[in-house]
Amino acid sequence: METTHLHRESPPARTGALTTAAAAVAGLALAGAGASGIAFDIVGGIMAGIAAVTGESGVVDLGFDPPMAAARAAALAAGTTLLVTAVRRRRRARGACSRCGRRPDNGAADNGAAGHGGRDDAGRTSPAGGGRETWQRLSVRAGYLTVLLAAGYGALKVQWGLGGTVGLTDPRAFGDVHLWTPGLGDTGVLALIGMALGLGFARTWRPPLRMPRWMPLTAASVGSVMLVPVGVLGTGQRVAVALGLAQPSLEGVSPWVFDVIYPWFLTWGLAMGTAAAGYHYRTRGVCRACGRGRPAFVRDTGAGVPAAREGAGTTTL
Incomplete structure (x- = not known):
């Protein structure tokens, strides 16, 4: 009698998944904290510069606190870095290119092969749509x-x-x-x-x-x-x-x-x-890392064959 074996996820794989999830959560928290006031920092800085040149006060007083602005920018940068790291780890775990996210099994579609749905990187429609x-x-x-x-x-x-x-x-x-x-x-x-x-x-x-x-x-x-x-x-x-x-x-x-x-x-x-x-x-x-994809734009050579720009x-x- 045949015995069916259930393959459970190995401890290293689970640890890697938990690490990726933790990096994503921490990244979201830091990026959210940084982004919460970054708009007022940017607009407030612009208004402060204009006020210094023209001598006029703004329609609203947003204020500009350089140390807090720097802290929010640092939090946003750190959070974004953690999110990018988490995305790249997840891509590697799925067997995809960590830089572009393309996988070997859809490389043909990215290179314009027929039979795969959607558009390629340059926006051209493949036969299957999707x-x-x-x-x-x-x-x-x-x-x-x-x-x-x-x-x-x-x-x-x-x-x-x-x-x-x-x-x-x-x-x-x-x-x-x-x-x-x-x-x-x-x-x-x-x-x-x-x-x-x-x-x-x-x-x-x-x-x-x-x-x-x-x-x-x-x-x-x-x-x-x-x-x-x-x-x-x-x-x-x-x-x-x-x-x-x-x-x-x-x-x-x-x-x-x-x-x-x-x-x-x-x-x-x-x-x-x-x-x-x-x-x-x-x-x-x-992609410069995996070589998948195709040139973003093509030009017509005049011979009916598009060439890469x-x-x-x-x-x-």
């Missing part, structure tokens, strides 16, 4: 959503800087302000950057606008880290106000602005992150 194609469509739409959300926020701040009163219960709530007043025009510029990033991620622009891919991806990461925590905390505060658990601090601003702007920030940050992730997967090209390490936005 979930990867759905993900790519979602990320492109998230890019356009990022453009709309950034434009809406920028328009609100710029019209305040130009003397507009939309969203104000007191027309003089901010006193005498100008477009260059800290907290108005500068945030409008940040919104413009967000619009450019969203459009670039959605369209995957080609030359002559060329830049290393890490630049837009880093900018989008910073933007998401700024927006998502503020959106979560602000939305929670508005819920607490609605339940009578906290007192509103309106200071001449219409209540609907706060009710709208914090969920707006949350959606904007998530959309930007989704669009950036899609752009990353469309343009990551051939030179400079595989540089993509365009």
